[in-house]
Amino acid sequence: MQNSSSVIGEAKVDGVWDTSSLYMKKYGAGERILWTVDVTLSFGGVRALDRVSIVVRKGELLGLIGPNGAGKTSLLNVISGVYKPEKGRVFFKGIDISNLKPHERARLGIARTFQHGEMFHSMTVLETIMLRLHPWHRGSIVEAALWAFRAKRWEVEAREKAEYVIDLLDLHEYRHMPVGALPPGVQKKVDLAAAMVQDPEVILMDEPMAGLSREEKDDIVRAIIEIRETRGTTMVLVEHDLEVVTDICDRVVVMDRGKVIFDGPPHEAVKDEAVITAYIGG
Numbered sequence: 618m619q620n621s622s623s624v625i626g627e628a629k630v631d632g633v634w635d636t637s638s639l640y641m642k643k644y645g646a647g648e649r650i651l652w653t654v655d656v657t658l659s660f661g662g663v664r665a666l667d668r669v670s671i672v673v674r675k676g677e678l679l680g681l682i683g684p685n686g687a688g689k690t691s692l693l694n695v696i697s698g699v700y701k702p703e704k705g706r707v708f709f710k711g712i713d714i715s716n717l718k719p720h721e722r723a724r725l726g727i728a729r730t731f732q733h734g735e736m737f738h739s740m741t742v743l744e745t746i747m748l749r750l751h752p753w754h755r756g757s758i759v760e761a762a763l764w765a766f767r768a769k770r771w772e773v774e775a776r777e778k779a780e781y782v783i784d785l786l787d788l789h790e791y792r793h794m795p796v797g798a799l800p801p802g803v804q805k806k807v808d809l810a811a812a813m814v815q816d817p818e819v820i821l822m823d824e825p826m827a828g829l830s831r832e833e834k835d836d837i838v839r840a841i842i843e844i845r846e847t848r849g850t851t852m853v854l855v856e857h858d859l860e861v862v863t864d865i866c867d868r869v870v871v872m873d874r875g876k877v878i879f880d881g882p883p884h885e886a887v888k889d890e891a892v893i894t895a896y897i898g899g
């Protein structure tokens with residue numbers, strides 16, 4: 618197993634040109650933690666991702682933006698292992714994770730939230746969060762059987778971890794309520810809490826503020842900032858609201874029709890010709 622090293626000043630990554638190295642030199646950002654190399658994915662005739670290479674640096678909050686159908690969700694699905702690309706590789710901390718299953722990637726430290734919050738509506742907030750820690754979620758039957766012997770201890774530990782994120786995301790008053798009965802903004806926070814309970818190094822968030830009111834959005838933004846400050850979690854945020862992105866992201870990658878069209882500071886992105894055209898066109 619190869620460890621990631623600082624790449625500041627390096628131009629090539631695993632033999633492949635790292636197009637972000639100029640940015641790194643300029644802004645002195647942290648070392649790479651997660652990156653894709655030339656990822657290509659098609660659905661029928663649609664090229665959802667076209668040779669996408671992005672770099673995520675340790676500790677940063679990276680905004681991933683672009684018009685509808687740009688390929689943002691597809692990219693998160695490739696990174697988390699839900700989709701297998703036709704071409705290209707995904708690396709995490711220097712390891713090629715391209716052939717790992719989603720739960721194996723989660724175990725390594727990559728968590729995600731979902732654009733259409735995939736939770737069981739009849740389960741309570743506490744149960745939903747604890748479920749993510751359950752060994753069944755970890756894949757192997759043998760492992761699950763071994764775990765069953767230690768079920769009690771598991772439950773105590775899981776509850777402790779769940780209570781920690783409930784506290785972190787201010788979900789106390791909802792913990793015994795069914796997820797389906799909660800307002801959309803709180804459901805999004807539960808989804809975030811369920812991702813955070815795995816104590817990930819990187820969290821991929823797919824439009825955690827979509828469809829929320831201004832107030833609910835502010836609440837999620839506060840939660841994101843709180844997580845960064847207390848846990849130092851590296852974050853990738855897919856978001857439509859450009860104001861939010863320019864406010865809180867360290868850097869943005871802009872996609873359009875499956876391609877990366879911009880990579881740099883948020884305040885430059887909103888002035889970039891290609892970005893403006895993509896947004897107007899979309």
Ligand SMILES: Nc1ncnc2c1ncn2[C@@H]1O[C@H](COP(=O)(O)OP(=O)(O)O)[C@@H](O)[C@H]1O
Nearest residue numbers: 660663665683684685686687688689690691692
């Ligand atoms: N499961 C799928 N089946 C067929 N086409 C898909 C699927 N997922 C995404 N696509 C297509 O891939 C393109 C990129 O979609 P997506 O990654 O969801 O974009 P975004 O999240 O940026 O809106 C779109 O043209 C979309 O219709």
Ligand SMILES: [Mg+2]
Nearest residue numbers: 689690691732
């Ligand atoms: Mg999407």
